[in-house]
Amino acid sequence: MLTFEAFLIIFFTLMALIITVSIIYNTVRLGISPMPSSHKAYRTMMQLADETDSGTIIDFGSGWGNLVIPIAKRYPHRQIIGYELSYLPWLTSRLLKQLLGLKNLTVHRQDFYQADLSSASVLVCYLFPQAMQKISDKLRLEQSNVNFLISNNFALPSWQPIKTIQVDDFYKSPVYLYKISNKSENEYI
Numbered sequence: 001m002l003t004f005e006a007f008l009i010i011f012f013t014l015m016a017l018i019i020t021v022s023i024i025y026n027t028v029r030l031g032i033s034p035m036p037s038s039h040k041a042y043r044t045m046m047q048l049a050d051e052t053d054s055g056t057i058i059d060f061g062s063g064w065g066n067l068v069i070p071i072a073k074r075y076p077h078r079q080i081i082g083y084e085l086s087y088l089p090w091l092t093s094r095l096l097k098q099l100l101g102l103k104n105l106t107v108h109r110q111d112f113y114q115a116d117l118s119s120a121s122v123l124v125c126y127l128f129p130q131a132m133q134k135i136s137d138k139l140r141l142e143q144s145n146v147n148f149l150i151s152n153n154f155a156l157p158s159w160q161p162i163k164t165i166q167v168d169d170f171y172k173s174p175v176y177l178y179k180i181s182n183k184s185e186n187e188y189i
């Protein structure tokens with residue numbers, strides 16, 4: 001017969017195993033882990049978001065909600081949308097949204113490549129080079145209303161940033177601000 005302590009140890013070990021396997025599986029599947037941007041990178045991304053218009057902000061790969069939650073608090077009158085495919089990070093951000101009562105935040109468990117960008121004004125992301133290429137293609141091919149893109153660390157191929165800030169964090173990562181409207185003027189290839 002199992003003691004209560006033994007039951008708890010088995011339960012928490014199994015939970016830790018499920019969480020680890022789920023995160024590793026999604027990291028391999030999506031090509032990136034749910035590692036959040038650094039605190040300084042967030043602050044820089046929000047500083048750049050201040051320089052955009054007042055429309056909807058979408059985080060492509062919103063992870064645990066580390067960026068969408070402070071953004072939703074900072075801009076209570078803007079709609080904030082996150083897309084996240086990895087189950088546990090998505091669930092965590094959903095729970096935090098409910099707990100904090102953030103009515104202007106929506107987090108979809110959905111592939112951001114399939115996202116409808118008709119209502120989007122600003123895109124933010126912290127991804128990897130292949131994803132930036134696909135986003136560049138999506139912006140080029142779709143008639144969206146996206147005006148700005150803010151990217152932590154990875155440049156948007158074929159587009160010229162209007163501002164680049166070197167973040168004073170461990171990675172010394174650049175954060176890019178792109179103006180997307182008038183595509184032909186801003187493309188440099």
Ligand SMILES: C[S@@+](CC[C@H](N)C(=O)[O-])C[C@H]1O[C@@H](n2cnc3c(N)ncnc32)[C@H](O)[C@@H]1O
Pocket residue numbers: 026030032033034035036037059060061062063064066067083084085086089110111112113125126127152
């Ligand atoms: C490095 S994290 C960035 C999290 C957050 N945006 C931040 O800056 O802290 C990238 C996230 O993108 C998610 N992701 C990658 N490809 C995706 C896709 N096609 N659709 C939705 N989410 C995706 C990953 O699961 C991961 O959580």
